[in-house]
Amino acid sequence: MPPKPILVKNDTMKNVLVAPSRVVSRPDKLEGGEETEIAAQILVPPETGWGWVVVAASFINVFIFDGIAFTYGSLKNDISTDLNLSNSLVNLVNSLCIAIYYIAGPLASAFINRFGFRACVMSGSVLSSFSLFISYFSNGFASFCIFYGAIAGFGYCLMNMASGLIVGFYFEKLRSIALAICSCGSSVGIMAFYPLNVYLIKLAGWRTATLLHSGLIGLIYFLGMTFQPLLSFTVVKTTEDQTRTVTYLPNLSTAGLRLATSRTKTDDKTIEPTATERLFSAVSNSNFPTAAALVEDTTVGSAAQPGPSTAAVSKLTLTANAPQGGISPRQLKQVKSIMSKTSVQDKTKPPPVEIAVTVEEPKESSCWGRLCHWDVHVPESRPMYRDDVFYEGKLEKLPEYQKSKMASGTSKTGLEYQLAVSRAVTVDDLREKKGVFTTAARRVLATMMDPKLLRKKSFIFLCLGGFLIFVGYLTPYVFIQDRNVQAGLDPQHCLFLVSVIGGANAIGRLVLGGVASKIDPINVFIFSTLISGIVTILSDVSLNLSYQYFYCFVFGFFSSATTSLRSMVIVSLYGLDNLTNATGVILVFQGLGSLVSTPSASILKNMYGFSIAFYVAGSFITAGGIILLPVKRMSEKESKVTL
Incomplete structure (x- = not known):
């Protein structure tokens, strides 16, 4: 049955054009000889409160896989005895697991952009659950390292990225709170x-x-079912003017997008593709204009047509991309409401616009199919093309959000903010629906692994600081119990020392996140890192129970900044448009630091004792904080030079 068109009249083009959140150049022809000038995609979060169900599911997911990954210290002695392996080799397995957990972040993000959040979290669940199950039968170092370390670590990464990032797409004003709840898991x-x-x-x-653990990880497969794809609309703007051809990618040539000529044109400058872009045969997100820039260019260009005889009559066609192939009247009303909330800043009368909402009939299914309802991933969805996808702070602090709020003229932004932080997507990208490493995946890899920021000395210092911090970060988690048991403390009390670190870490995420919204995040980050390192160096001053509990609480509280404030620090130094790129590179450095962390601490412990291992770990953390002291000033100088 053909789709039913629902016509909605609107005489203000700009009111409609602020709604799309995905913009793409479409040089192809539609039926009737009309040239498609703009195609976009609107994402519509549900109004039913399902976002809090997603938050709860994400919290439980993170609770399970991080609880397993970061409590390896409770298993290592029994594993070492059973497999007849040295402590250094046994600790290497966990370091490899955590290293891949971080380093594989760009690859997991690429898969999310290609296959969606739900497919990735469920795939990660199957992968890690199977790996831990095989580890049950391991009798040697090689098989245990491969399955418990490498493969399980990649599964954790898939689940972590999918569970942590999807929450941000369900919230606007309460986004920072929802993400904080999720990360506390x-x-x-x-x-x-x-x-x-x-x-x-x-x-x-x-x-x-x-x-x-294998069974608990398997439960995440079912929790991942709650990650329902968001309702989206494909928006196509057509013009009935047969004589006018408009290019709506003024900053990018088609050849530049496809890398056919090995160059990208931006204004009057020629930018050679980076080595990473050549490697992945894709262009980084930073080379694409935002959706807001394209829509504004389109609006200005249309309004500037001289005389009524040459003005083109435009029409917007919205096609529902509901996963089930249909859209409810309530959802349709929600879309119209979003469009009506926008305001017009230009007082000149724009050309008339007609909106045709095409609604597909829901596909028929059996009784069993309706009972076990499954929303498939929308192939056109590209969540990782948003600049703020990794941002965990308050949106109200972002200049992009403040500008969109001013543009809307109300306390709500509608979808203007999504326009400001979403990058354009090419038609070839949207058409690729088969394969694994399509443009959707390769473009994310090219963005996150782009080494351009490493040209900045401040960013090199930031990456080096992250490496040093994570060299010492895991040592208390793995060795604190053994050190205090050896010192003669009650084993029953020592059992809860890591639990104190975990509980204080949850409190620290909430408190330090709130402080960083009032004070410069880099200052909070440096202060927290220095405190974490210093108390680790001083953790051996007294081995009585009260002091050890105090140390664990202080370390857990302030060490939470190493992950919870990362995105806020990056945005404060380099802006939101560099967040994805910087996050990908920093994750690699943090993973490398984790790889050498516990094996080196184990060697030091065997040679010189626990005291030296903790001194060295604390010294690395402190050095990571010290090296960050000039980063803010260096970043400001670099910004002035680029201006």
Whole structure:
């Protein structure tokens, strides 16, 4: 049955054009000889409160896989004895797992852009669950390292990226709160799993504990079903003027997009593609104009047509991309409401616009199909093309959000903010629906792994600081219990030291995140890092129980800044448009630091004792904070030079 058109009249083009959140040049011809000038995609979050269901599911997901990944210290002694391996080799397995957890972030993000959040979190669940199950039967270092370390680590990364990023697409004003709740799942998981693991080991050994972990990771597969694809609309703007041809990618040539001529043109300058762009045969997001820039160019260009005889009659066609192939009347009303909230800043009368909303009939399904309803991923969805996808702070602090709020003329921004932070997408990208490493995946990899920021000395210092911090970051999680048991403290009390770190970490995420919204995030980050390093160096001053609990609380509280404030620091230094690029590079450095963390600490412990291992770990964390002290000033000087 052909789709039913629903016509909605509107005489203000700009009112409609502020709504799309995906913009793409379309040089192809439609039926009737009309030239398609702009195609876009509107994302419509549900009004039913389903976002909080997603937050709850994401919290539980992070609770499980981070609780398992970061409490390996409770298993290592039993694994070392059972497999007859040295502590250094056993610790290398966990370091490899955590390293891949961070380093594979760009690849996981690319898969999210290609296949969607739900497919990635469910795939990660299957991968990690299977890997832990195979680890149950491991009898040697090689198989244990491959399955428990490498493969399981990549599965954790898929689940972490999907569970952490999807929450931001369901919220606007409450986004920072929702993301904070989700991220606290990691801290609460560490707090709960460490004593649980110790109990299970005493009861049945590390293999049974790993088998239970495998089952819990498998539950994430079903929790991932709550990650429903958002309703979206493909928007096509057509013009009935047969004589006028308009190019709506003024900053990019088609050849530049496809890298056919190995160059990209921006205004009157020629930018050679980076080595990363050549490697992935895709252009970085930063080379694409924002949707807002394209829409504004289109609006100005249309209004500037001299005389009524040459003015083109425009029409917007909205096609529902509901995963189930249909759209409810309530959702349609929501879209119209969003469009009506915008305001017109230009007082000149623009050409008339007709909106035709094409609604597809829902596909028929059996009774079983309706009972087990499944919303498939919308192939045209490109969530990673948003500049703010990794941002965890308050949107109200962003200049892009403040400008969109002023443009809307109300307390709500509608979708103007999405326009300002969304990058254009090519028609070839939208048409690629087969394969794994399509343009949707390669473009994200080219963006996140683009080394252009490494030309800035301040960013090199930031990456080096992240590396040094993570060299010492895992040591307390892995060795704090063993050190205090060896010192003669009650093993029952030592059992909860890592739990204290986890609980304090959750509090720190909330408190330091709020402080960073009032004070420069880089200053909060440096102060927190220095405190974490100094207290780790001084953790051996006294080995009485009260002091050790105090150390664990202080370390857990301030070390939360290493991950929770990362995006806010990047945005404050380099702007929102560089957030995705900077995050990808920094994740690699943090992963490399994690790779050498616990194996080196284990070697130091075996040679010189626990005290030296903690001194060195604390020194690395402190050095990471010290090296960040001039970063703000260096970044400001670099900004002045580029101006």
